[in-house]
Amino acid sequence: MKILGVRIIDHRLWAMGRHLLSSIFYCLLSICIFCFISSSAQAKVNCLKCHPQVRNQLSRGNVHKPLRKRNCTICHSTHASDQPHLLVKPTKELCLSCHKKAFKVKYPHMPVMEGDCDKCHAPHASPYTALLKKQEREICFDCHQKEKIFLGKKLHNPVKKCLSCHKAHGSNYPGLLNKPLKGLCFTCHQKTKIIVQHKGSALKGNFCLSCHNAHSSKKSHLLRTYAHSPYAKGQCQSCHLMQGKKVGKVKSDNRLLCLTCHPQVENADHFIYSHIQLTPGSNVCLDCHTPHLSDIKPSLKGSPKQICFSCHRDTKNRLLSNSPGFKYKHPEAKKGNCLVCHQGHGSNKLFLLKEGGINTCTSCHKRHARFTHPIGEKAIDPRCKTKMDCVTCHHPMGAKDIYNIIFDHREELCIQCHKIST
């Protein structure tokens, strides 16, 4: 009985509590709804009244959801902000706060990595899908130079739609590809047919792109432009073992095969700094060069930028970095034209430079060869008692001050060596 009595009291209390909780909940809900309506109504009135250019965008085909709902305050602060356009957060954080799709991929697209979402997407409205600023094909060419992609008149069909092979935000495969390179070509091209066309030779690895350009070419079958001379002459036997008419394995799997025709390259062995080592394969030459066809002389596998950055990842990150410490970069370094200053095979100069820390620079910066802060034998850096050169003050791979100056030229630079007497 006692237990039952308690139960009765409990039921009553529970009912009372439920009433109380529900009334609190409805009160809060009504406050929320009121605030929500009033704020959006306020935003609608306040923002669009003074920003007619945004109002005009509402007529475009695709409107960003917050704007469609007149929730300007989701992205913009009404009073003040540290960010441009009174944004409440930096662009990357702001976009990712709603678009929570993970961009944690091995190879992110550079604008995604840097948080430049607005490079491709319009924040308010756009006539194109996914709020793109331009048509899908055109937008890629804002950054990727057409001349480098369309090398000839022969075009690969999917090239009209970049996203048929590439992913826009990032991918786990190099080149932002949809699939691993090994199988990508065979999604459209029948493997059996290809094997017949290649006279039965085995197709393995990333073989297709070693002879064919994926985008365009001057030659039929999208073949790459420049041929390695034995390949062009059909002298397969100079590198391969022949089994009758069939091309067999390569004669040697190390660099000696290449050195038989290119003995001058062996001179790089005599230099302190050389690229004769450090390769996952056994023939070091094939790390940078391709033995059959190439679009870049001298038989390079890709652009110097692609080749160098595949090993020098910390330099790549530095050049791609937007951090204030690496804000200013040498234009050639930014473009990835590494071979303008560096020797590909070997050098006795520090950093594999072509002609040392002065002549490499003055070969282009001719005025500075005649007029500059003292450098060379007569100017000794008191910090390390070594002769000064251009890289004493400048860092072409990224520095914090204008003209790639390592220290702030107004405060820190001169006093590194010139002490102020008090």
Added chain:
Amino acid sequence: MSQDKHIRIYGLLFLFVFWSLCPRLSWAGLKGKIIAVIYGGEKIGAFNQPQAMYFDPQRKRLYLVDTLNDRLLSFDNQYKFLSAFNAGGKLKTPLAMVRDRKGHIIVTNKGDKSVLIINVKEKKIKSLDLSHIYPPVVPHSLAIASNGCLCLLDKAYKRILIFSPETYQVQKIIEEKEASGFSDIKVNNNLVYALDPIFKKVFIYSQKGNVVGSILLKGVAFPISLAVDRREHLYILDRHKGKVFIFDKQGKPMGEIGKRGWKEGKFYSPCYIFIDSRNILYVVDTGNNRVEVFKIK
């Protein structure tokens, strides 16, 4: 009584704070204190791209390989310059050196891709016979084991050649397919340590060529040289970061020395490190054209 109670409480508090800070203290303990900086001078002339150094524990001499000046420089254990040596003009872009138990100086000559064995007393020089090894060896780093075995790194073909003591006959050739290539080798407790700068890994081999283990190096950008101390701590020189990273034998970070820069105690494109039996670390700083000496504590 109350005072005793306070003492106990403070004592316990002190112990708690001490134990909680203990791992940090030990981490901070593995740091280097700069004790000397060796520059070229009027007497020696400026160094020109020094690439390596070696400390001879028997004679207590320090040797610097002054590569583009084609000479070796010797210093006493107080880092005072003693003499310069060019082996009668036979040194051509020397890159590394060691001294064996008999006192022979062994040097790799990058200029003519040879390894010279120099008998200083008798003033005789002979080349290490590499002619029978295919593909032809491109000699780079050298290291000598306590049992007298000589280890030579062939950079071009990713090989470590181990030679028998004194007769210097090829005993074993280690070829590593798992590595991208090696930039430096060192020997400690008769184990060969080889640094792979691209995969950022240290491979450890026995002198019979068996893989004993490998250590993945975390946080390094461009490792270029390595050293191993008596406690088997690994010292990794990062050329781009301008730092020496210290790892234990499991690959756990233990501390770091230096910073990128030009002033003493800092490094600008350093290329080689060596640690001697007294736990003194030598950093050959090519960019700053000097050698910095640290006492590891």
